[in-house]
Amino acid sequence: MSFDAVCGIILIFLSLGLLIFLVFRSKRIIRLIHQKDLHSAREIQTKINGK
């Protein structure tokens, strides 16, 4: 397998992995916002950071 193929396959899986990760992260944020009834960016950011 060529170097291009190895790099390309890694890049494809990284991209798809990043997509899936962002989806789950976003779902968690949406759930948190609606469960805790958060509104402003600062409130949400504070909760996400676990403070």
Add this chain to the structure above:
Amino acid sequence: MENKSLQIESELSRDLSLFHITMMGLGMMIGAGVFLGIGNAIFHAGPGGVLLTFSLNGVIAICTAMSYAELSSAIPRAGGAYNFARLAFGRRTSFTAGWMEWFASSVAGSLYAVTFSIYTVRYFQGLKLLDWVPFSIYTTEKIVAFLAALLFLYINYRGASETGKIGAFFTLGQTIFLIAIGLIGIVIAFLDPSRLQNFSPFMPHGWDKLLVTMGFTYVAFEGYEVIAQAGDETVDPKRNLPKAMIYSVVIVTLTYVAVSFASVVAVKAGSPGVEGPVWEWIGQFKERGFGEAVARLMPAGNFFLTLAVIFASISALNATIYSATRASYALGRDRLLPKIFSKISKRQKTPYGALFFTGILVIGVAVFLPTMDVASSASIMFLFLFFLVNVSVIRIRINMGDELSYGFLMPFFPWLPLLAIICQAVLAVCLVHMSLIAWIIAPLWIILSLFIFKFYSQKRALPTREEVQVIEEERAPEAEGYRIMVAVANPNNAIPMVRSTYYISEAKKGQVNLLHMVPVPEQVPLTDAKELILEGKEAIIEVMLHLIIKFPITTTIRYCRNIARGILSAVKEKKIQMLIMGWEGKSRRHSFSLGSTLDYVLERAHCNVVILKDLGDKTFKNILVPVAGGPNSCFALEIASILAEKHDGKITALSVNDEKRKIDINKLSMPHRNGGCILSDRISIKRITALSISDAILKESKCYDLVILGATQDPLIRQLTRDSITYKVCVGCRRPMIIVKASAGFKSWIRRLL
């Protein structure tokens, strides 16, 4: 002034579910782009390049989808990018955004109508079912395109629910078909692993061709705009809009990658008719490459493919008409275009005026103009639009994050929109290789929008709540010399505040302007605030009459929706050099350090800021100034010097954990750029070592009359975690306190942001 007779009644029915809007987004994405793009992408970038093209485009698309999701959840109204740009940049830019959006969506609709007609007519022609038609193929295609556009204009007129449901039906059909192709491809590769050899060489033309293929296939990811447009009609928009945008991007990306994989493994090397490498054989067909590959993947592949393209074109046509109509409706609603654009059908509850003009644009372009170059300009405009949205999300989060109510907040802010901005700029440049005419049409259309705004929209636009911050002010005489403003929240605290700050103004030889902000509820028009909001006004006039005898001050009363933004606008307008505010000692809301107003002002004010806590009428003989060597330390020492001089006091500069003795009072005492004066003869430095800096300062503060502390210099993003030393000292200190922040210009702003 808002004239009620000019207000436009507008109402839209709210009946689109998460499923419907996700399908609308998918419908706009899975249009002609992917069917025509796969063969071309294989031709230019090779078998591995086509997989990379769609997976990397998916990453860029989700970054912009996150921006759309965040903004749509905070501003869930019809208008999409137009509304976001209005909030971020004001009328002119937002008009251009809406204008571009209307054009791009309409012309994309024309392209889909023509694609539908081409595939349908040619398929029926192949079956010899059109022999009786007296027109040429070209004319027949144009007639079918006209009828298709007309049909979907009517469906859109029937109402949002019908639009979403019919679109959802077609989209579901095409998505299932594409997923089936992808799955069959994976199964075939599993059963016959030798087909994986088709991926060798992986990138025959090198990596540079990848950008070109990403550029012309990006049109297959432009679907979140139509979801944003559905904000007025979606059930629970704050939750459903962001979900639909993110889901649709992920579904299409996975589908495209699977379908591209299937296209490459569909053809067996060395099979009849296939000469040379498989990727070259598929690539030679270019637009038809995907169809030729799929025809070998399954029986009756051509029939199913034609069916899928028809489904895809129809749902994309439906979605683009919907999106274009909503964009022009929003412009009409705000009177940036004539009132007829915002007319709503009483029976169907749909914007028939906007639909009519969108129809003219869609049909006109589909029937009379060459579509490919105009479609390229639509792509460029979409990219410009996304660029604007990504900039808007950053600006709105920084400037209005505390005021808006978000249903979704993107992670990794601001890196995701910044990444999208850079990547989309590169893709837009790459489109030059596809159509030079597009790079002429797109700027011309934008210039036309500037003319329309200047000569029509500017005079007629309705004022909106977001635009009006402060409209009424009792102006004081212009101050000369060093300009100090004291913002008084509670008139009862004005006298002790002004007394304390008068020393500062005396030392700076400046003028003090007393500012009182009167917040006006949303229900009261700001134009009526002066008559209705009397309480604050009377109190401040009393204070003014009392103080003006003792101190040379001027006063200003400003009416606003948001106090913090009102203060900042006053600072900017009056070119204030020092802003003084009071702090009661605790934040009412957990998410703020000093309070919603003080945090906002400290983060954004471009002047020196001084915040006083419990100063009252006391004298300060022993002043503690924790120093770290930055501009805030200098400013804190300067304020300490002024107060020490007045009360004949001493200053202790406290340095914690400065083992290398970097902090030098003589250097700090040099006249800094604010022109202040630090009295080094009154200052003694004390160096201590401690595990916790904040605990050490708090312990030391018990021996002093006053603590003067520099505001945190942590980056803005890190401040949100609320663990700064300044915050801990502010909350824990029981002594009178002054918190200062020195103006450090643009470099400081960038450093704080990042």
